[in-house]
Amino acid sequence: MFTELNSILNTSPESFTPGEFILLSDRQSDASFLIHHFLSFYLKARCKVCFVALVQSFSHYHAVSQRLGVSLTQAKEKGQLIFLEGLKESLSVFLPQEENAGHQAMSFLRDPAAGLRSLYEFVQSSVVESSGGGGASAEQWGPPVLLMDDVSVLLSLGVRVGAVLDFSHYCRTTVCSQLQGNVVMLVRCDGEAEEDDADDEGSEQLMRGLTHQSCLTLHVQGLPTGYCRDIHGQVEFCWKKRQSDGQHAPKKVFQFKVHDKGVSFFARGTSRAVL
Amino acid sequence: MLGNAPSFTMLSELLQGTDVGGFLLIQDSCSYSGRHLLKSFIDAALNREEVVHVLGLDVSEEELKEGLKSFVFQRLHFHDAYADPLGWTDNSPFTVHQFSSSRLTELLKQTAPSKPATLVIDSLSWVLRHISPTAVCHTLQQLKKGGAVRTIIGLLHEDMHSRGIVGSVCRLATSVITVEPGTKGEEALAKITKRSKSGKVTQDEQIFSIRKDLTVTVLSKPTNPGHKRSTTEEQVDPTANLTFNLRLTDAEREAKEKLALPFVFSKEKKTALLHSGPGSGKILYEPDASDDYDQEDPDDDLDV
Numbered sequence: 168m169f170t171e172l173n174s175i176l177n178t179s180p181e182s183f184t185p186g187e188f189i190l191l192s193d194r195q196s197d198a199s200f201l202i203h204h205f206l207s208f209y210l211k212a213r214c215k216v217c218f219v220a221l222v223q224s225f226s227h228y229h230a231v232s233q234r235l236g237v238s239l240t241q242a243k244e245k246g247q248l249i250f251l252e253g254l255k256e257s258l259s260v261f262l263p264q265e266e267n268a269g270h271q272a273m274s275f276l277r278d279p280a281a282g283l284r285s286l287y288e289f290v291q292s293s294v295v296e297s298s299g300g301g302g303a304s305a306e307q308w309g310p311p312v313l314l315m316d317d318v319s320v321l322l323s324l325g326v327r328v329g330a331v332l333d334f335s336h337y338c339r340t341t342v343c344s345q346l347q348g349n350v351v352m353l354v355r356c357d358g359e360a361e362e363d364d365a366d367d368e369g370s371e372q373l374m375r376g377l378t379h380q381s382c383l384t385l386h387v388q389g390l391p392t393g394y395c396r397d398i399h400g401q402v403e404f405c406w407k408k409r410q411s412d413g414q415h416a417p418k419k420v421f422q423f424k425v426h427d428k429g430v431s432f433f434a435r436g437t438s439r440a441v442l
Numbered sequence: 443m444l445g446n447a448p449s450f451t452m453l454s455e456l457l458q459g460t461d462v463g464g465f466l467l468i469q470d471s472c473s474y475s476g477r478h479l480l481k482s483f484i485d486a487a488l489n490r491e492e493v494v495h496v497l498g499l500d501v502s503e504e505e506l507k508e509g510l511k512s513f514v515f516q517r518l519h520f521h522d523a524y525a526d527p528l529g530w531t532d533n534s535p536f537t538v539h540q541f542s543s544s545r546l547t548e549l550l551k552q553t554a555p556s557k558p559a560t561l562v563i564d565s566l567s568w569v570l571r572h573i574s575p576t577a578v579c580h581t582l583q584q585l586k587k588g589g590a591v592r593t594i595i596g597l598l599h600e601d602m603h604s605r606g607i608v609g610s611v612c613r614l615a616t617s618v619i620t621v622e623p624g625t626k627g628e629e630a631l632a633k634i635t636k637r638s639k640s641g642k643v644t645q646d647e648q649i650f651s652i653r654k655d656l657t658v659t660v661l662s663k664p665t666n667p668g669h670k671r672s673t674t675e676e677q678v679d680p681t682a683n684l685t686f687n688l689r690l691t692d693a694e695r696e697a698k699e700k701l702a703l704p705f706v707f708s709k710e711k712k713t714a715l716l717h718s719g720p721g722s723g724k725i726l727y728e729p730d731a732s733d734d735y736d737q738e739d740p741d742d743d744l745d746v
Contacts, residue, residue: 284530291531329571333528336568340525344502375601378472379500379567407475 168207168235169430175404175421176383180212185310185347188339190381192374194356196400198387200425202316203228205351207235210242214348215308217293219286221253221320234428247308249293253320279325283334291341294348310348313338317353318377319370328369332376339380352377382407390422397440398422402432451660452634452646456617457486459560465586465594467566467615469608471601474623474630477501477564478652480597481509484562485656488514492592493559495550498524499538499568500597506564509656519553527568538572543584550590558592561585565597566611575607582614624649629661 173179191201199222206228209216220228228250229239242248256273272289275281294311321331335352342348354377356370378384386403404419421432433439456466466483470476487494488510494517498506503520510518526534536549550559563569569578585591600608600620612618612635620633628651636644649661681688690698702708736742 287530332571336527337530340502344504344525372602375472375599379475379565379599379602 168211168237169204171432172201172204172430173208175419175432180208183208183212183349185349186343187349187383188343188381189349189351190374190377190384191351191353191387192356192378192384193353193387194358194389196387196389198353198355198385199316200430201385201387201402202314202351202353203231203235204430206314207232207237209312209314209349210237210239210247213247213309214312215247215249215294215310216242216312216314217249217251217290219251219253219290219313219315221318222316224254225250225252251289275326276324279330280327282330283321283326287334287337287341290338294342294346311342311346312348313342313350315350315352317355319355319373322370322373328373328376331373332380335377335380397424398438399424401435451648452636452644453619453632453648453650453658453660456619456634456636457483457658459483459487459490459492459593461616462558462592463586464616465582465596465614467612467618468595468597469600469612469618469620470597471599471622474621476597476619476621478656479619479621479630479632479658480562480564480595481506482652482656482658483595484518484560485510485514487560487593488517491517493517493519493553493557494562495519495521495553495559496562496564497521497536497546497549498564499527500524500565509654521549528572538569541569541573541578541581543581543588546581546585547588547590558590560593560595561591563594563596565599567597567599567602570598570603570607570611575610579610579614582611586614624651628652 168180178184189205191198191205206216206218210232218228225239232239239248239250243250251272253273257276260273260276271285274285275283290313294313318331318335321334322328335350338350342350354370354374356374358369358371384403384405384407386405387400388403389400390398401420401422404421406418420435422435422438423430423432424438468476468480468483484494484496484506496506496518498520502524503522506520507515507518521536523534523536523538526532527536527538528534529537536545546561550561566578582594582596585594596611596615598608598611615637617634617636622631622633624630629649630651632648632650634644634646634648636646638644651659651661653659
């Protein structure tokens, strides 16, 4: 969890706006540090977290979270974290000798054209359980949170853009509207921004569709002037709704540098290396 | 600009909702959401004591009603296609595949049998993702002609569809408002195209802002220099602020053309050089008798 980012977003684990759909996106840069931020943020906020990890293994996220002061294994044992390890699950879809718990979350791999209903049902069951059934031993957790890293992988697995948007819509209705939780999704664009609309089915269109659904977007880009050792890129914050104090702040841009255990944000041109 | 500039701003005219049986389309993109303007239209219609039906696909009931005054809710009917538009959770009052004129007319008549109502669709992009554009256009056209609907107001995310689909939906609309982010703060730019029944097309651009109570303030007309500046900023003229002059006036051009360049060998120069005036030096050479000058071989005397 990066405190500087919290102050930019005007939130803290003690008080954050529920019912938000937050979209993280990157272009020719890496926004995964934001996923780690939100993962540790919501775990510290005592939310029930459902994490759909499609690009990295559990041990990777565990190692990074430990540096940020959160233990994923503990959270998993306590039942706070439900972790879907896409890399492992997808293998067990094709090699079904393991008698797993038998959730069909990744069964869309066999027939990508059918859509992501199975994955949605996994998400729904894991978030609804949390708010509905408070077992005797289980601790009481806050509103549910769905994190996904990253949704554009689904396109590579053969799922259509429309199907991913349907899936995200259902996640939004269930988690944000019904249960007043939050959804955080990461989407990657590798192409140039000026690219034509020629390839209709692509990560560009997915990002546009998700941007329409979201109420806050954090877009990470490399510096337009190229690589720099002291500034790793810039983040554009876009709020769709008016803030609670009635102020309408549609856009803010900060430059950032990722450190070993944190990230520093600064206004454009005010890097310590420059001043 | 086609036709004369309207004396009244077109945006506020549209908000007053004078045309019956129309189809108003609000187009937006990622950079600026048209939902605020859509809500302003809903608010305006409710304030006119009209019955408004909202088909919500992209927006939840709470989100839509946020900002609207609660005493008008009895005239606002929200049809929830947001919670379960595809029937995945089996509690859907309306799925996207039921998007047909007969089903929609039925929905409208359930609650408002007497007066034609305003139908708001948020958003058409959701429908177009699942139903073929021809079927959607057919439905919209039938609703327009049907009589059960006073006005249709639709929201379309234009960057989600190919240009052809956006074009065919726009063709059906009597008025199209395309919203874009403005140059500063809360301002936004609306490009309005309006087709009247006679076939006359009027176009206009206006800068507006929406206040918290959803009232729309039109800030300026397109002739405003402030707006002009924003368009010229996009294509910067590199020859604007030069320290030297790139172009010539007529007088300068004349002077330039009169001037003879130093190394051009004009006729005057040639004669001046060949017949130099008096007083200048001349070389006269008279060959001696002893000079054995051979015309054939001038270098004959050299010992080579």
